[in-house]
Amino acid sequence: MITAAQMRAARALLGIDQQTLAERAGVSLPTIQRMEASEGNVRGVVATLMKVVGAFDAGGVELIGESTPSIGQGRGVRMKERAAVTVAMPAPEPVRKKRGLLRTPD
Template sequence: MITSFQMRAGRALLGVDQKTLAEMAGVSLPTIQRMEASEGPVRGFVDTLVKVVGAFDRAGVELIGEHARSEDGGRGVRLKQPGPPRPAG
């Protein structure tokens, strides 16, 4: 399952905008905008989700699911389980 947060983070890692991601995935710009505007897991047609995940994969971005291990190494970002806020300093 892909989340809107993962999509935005994946685009940031690649340094691409929504239009470029849409072109990479072969979907429309409004589709990407709609997917990223949602909160939490992205909803949509399975084939559309597969296209977007495939585009990230071909570009070298691994979308890691919750509790999944990343075995390939490389740089990346992973959101930790939210905890109590820590004081700055």
Template structure:
């Protein structure tokens, strides 16, 4: 699901500390600290806490990349999604246009 390294990288991308992440996710700071300190490669914890954590990261714009999921570099990581600008009817979006 998510590794401690992904969690630390996600916080770094967002520029937040463990306390701020705990607030966003509705978790205690010690819970976030334990999740980041996991040494098994995958965060262990209560399923409800993990779901709150992942939902908070998703709401903040973090895309978790698992093994086998498409990414430019392959492997695990995190990616910060860029916000999608609202589209105006009748106007094309050059950023979404294909090769000309």
């Protein structure tokens, strides 16, 4: 399975837009737009999905499935498990008053 987020990330790695991906995969632009707008796993005709995956593969992008080890070499990115993700919040920025004086948020 391929997710919409994987498609967007793979396009970004290749530095291509949706139109270029559609041309490389031999599918229509609206098909790519629909696929990338979906939530979670992309649904569609298996042959169309295979064309898109093939276009990414031909461009040198490895799509890594859930709980699947990478078979490629080199650098890459992968999502962590949701439970392991922590978010650091930045310190609040000072806020300017009308007269130009600085204060910190209350």
